[in-house]
Amino acid sequence: MVLSITGAHAQPPKENKNTNAKVTDIWVVFKTHFDLGYTDLPENVFKRYREEMMDNALKVIENNATLPPEKHFAWTVSGWPLQAQILGPQQTPERKARIEKAIRSGALAVHGLPFTTHTESLDYEDLVRGMGFSSTVARKYRLPLPISAKMTDVPSHSWIMPSLLKQAGIRFLQLGCNDASQYPRFPELFWWEGADGSKVLCNYTVSYGSGIKPTPNWPCKNYLAMQMTGDNHGPPTSQELDKLLAYAAKELPGVKVHFGTLDDFAKAVLAEGPDLPTVKGDCPDTWIHGLQSNPQETKIARNIRPLESALDGLHTQMKGWGIGVAPIAAELAKAYEQSLLYGEHTWGMNSAFGPRNSYGDDWKKWMEEAAAEPLPENGNYAQLKNGDAHNTATGSKRKWLRSYDDKRQYILTAKDIVSKELNEHLNLLASSLHIKGKRLxxxxxxxxxxxxxxxxxxxxxxxxxxxxxxxxxxxxxxxxxxxxPDITHDEQPVFSTPYFKIAFDLTKGGIVSLIERSTGRELVDQSSPYVIGQFLHERFSKNEVDRFFNAYPRIKEGWGLNDFGKPGMPNAQEAPYVSFTPNAWKINVAHSAVADIATLTAVETNGYAKGYTLTFTFPRNAAYVDVEWGVDSKTAEKQPEGGWLCFPFKVENPTFTIGRLGGPVNPATDIIPGTNRHLMAVATGVSITQADQSGAALTSMDAPLISLGEPGLWRFSMDYVPTKASVFVNLYNNMWNTNFALWQDGSWSESVRIWPVGKQTQTVANLVQYGWETRLPLLTGKAEGEPGRLPVSKTGISVSRPGVLITAFGDNPDGDGTILRLWEQAGSTGNCIVSLGKESKVKAVVPIDLRGNKTGNKILVKNGVFNFNLGKYAPASFLLVY
Structure with missing residues (x-):
């Protein structure tokens, strides 16, 4: 029995008639699934949480206050909506007082995460800062920090999760899939182990939550009944609670039923100490294709997120160097929040309100009608009615389109904040140098x-x-x-650089031969149908869509069909599968002492865009190649489609190393069945090596999604393992049919860096170094005028071990003071020496966890240097003592 399950992705699980005599205590936890904007515009969803939902929840809380403690209703809420909206500045003082009373009593509980995320789309510090919303609430009301967390709907998450939670002091994670998606083949209750060895207790359910009746094979005396209401539905009513209690009394005699929180269950089951399996593995997200439904904004997100940490560290160092900089803690917190909101799992309103089932002329007519609709007065979309696929009310089309722009705005705001602050800091640094006149x-x-x-x-x-x-x-x-530098131009498709001999194929548009001069090794698989850097556009037919639909969703009709299929699209005879690459390219090569740059321009685009370019940059001082794809005025298309850059490498019997968030993954051994084996997000990139560890590697500055072996849109398999040494970087797609953009248009570019990997190279360390150097480039500032006092060059904070990132160096987001956070990336365990610089006034550092709690004894800093033991793929955080 599950209460009032509603919404697009929620249906009651079938009731289990068996009993489990082992269970003595049932912990009933109530929660609604938070969608940022799926059911309405975000502003309307937030208003409903602040007002209607809270009024309903407070009514039930106050009505149940006279019952025995174990029957007191408690409603669990995610961290961000509670801290930023329910308790936010728009809340009324009267309601806020009642809410605060409920929080202090434990009747309104917050779990440790901000909301459900496309986890692998984010970077480390975004995820860390996301836990701060719950921590802020707990600390404000002098409550213990939550030790449990919950995410719903998204089927699978990166194995950063057990590392992140354990390193933050969170001990239990409940994950609830939606009813239609495939899911990781986890046990019901288990220890999930991350790449760093951290373990967190995890309960996985194949629906949003679970029934009150224990499942037959539940392994413990304490059972979790995760009672979920659907998408932004709100709390249950008092009548529903009475019904549940009556059901439990009749069907579960002798079993004690507790109304409580996730923390209550976690404490009980951990105290029980059950013998549970440990699962170590990664779970690529089967919804991750949605990222590239917004390719331009996803590029911004991938570019700007590493710069958040860069700004933090630059600001702190400039203060230490005696430069007067204004505080940025509030601006940086806002940027992290906006970045995190872009990573939340809903990217627009339910496409039932849009042209989900329209194609061809019907879709074009819908678009014309949307463009012709009048704008609402004063920009107030909140009052516009929603329609459905067959009955749109005045203004509803604009409202639906507006919801996607609302989502895009989160990362645009983050970019505005970080870019402005970073530019000002860099220019101020330049003006502080002891150089007169123009300087960089x-x-x-x-x-x-x-x-x-x-x-x-x-x-x-x-x-x-x-x-x-x-x-x-x-x-x-x-x-x-x-x-x-002096530059010369020619149109020769064959030339050499200090590191490579290169030959271009001007029919396919890419590198047909790339020979490493130091070894004579050919890096291009010339037996492949593709060449290095080739642009491939796919338009899919109903055959490919149906193939995916037959393999993936567990619900084959209703919302399962609407969300994961493409109902209404023409049949394969009317709209067949098309694989398109421009078949003629012009080349111009610019040669200089800095780089050789070959620009390819497509002669014909077949109507898919106004123009395509491919730019290949070969530095003369480094052995890598940058490949930049650019599109001019891509044509909007509702028919299923996707674009790729192709990289077929010549590597024998390849081993793949995928630089994933949390730690590297071998797709042959490290991916949990039921998750995404055909398309996944990468943090650093991909390395492909053969027996002697030589090979090639790749990372994208702009595009996070890759497929291995073959292009991976509209594919799902339980056991696919790539065997061909090819990587395909996804440029855009409209695979989603629910709440992600259904078409892409405009002009933008996306870049990929490739490099050869030498024999006996440390694969992970190599990928980490070059991957992060690609994603986090050298930054510049400029000034002119009178000189400052700083020397012309300077060393900042450094770490003795290569492959250790600094993800935070600045104001403590969990309290007073300054923190330093490092995150090991290269897979090494051992002593790590940190140099803060001889001028540093830091006297000691105090180890803390990811939520700012002290975890160890003070470490002395001598001459700006301290050392400690750093585990592989693990974070280490310190509070600095001046």
Missing amino acids: VVYNPLPWKRSGIIENPWEKGSYFFVKDVAASGYSSYTIDELKA
């Missing part, structure tokens, strides 16, 4: 020394190479040192 500062946001190519800010399109910029430090250049 080059800042390295990574804690190891590096070199690279940067653009002259005074002469767009002019690049130069900078060497050995210090860890977390800077180098500087005068205007006289920024002379543009």
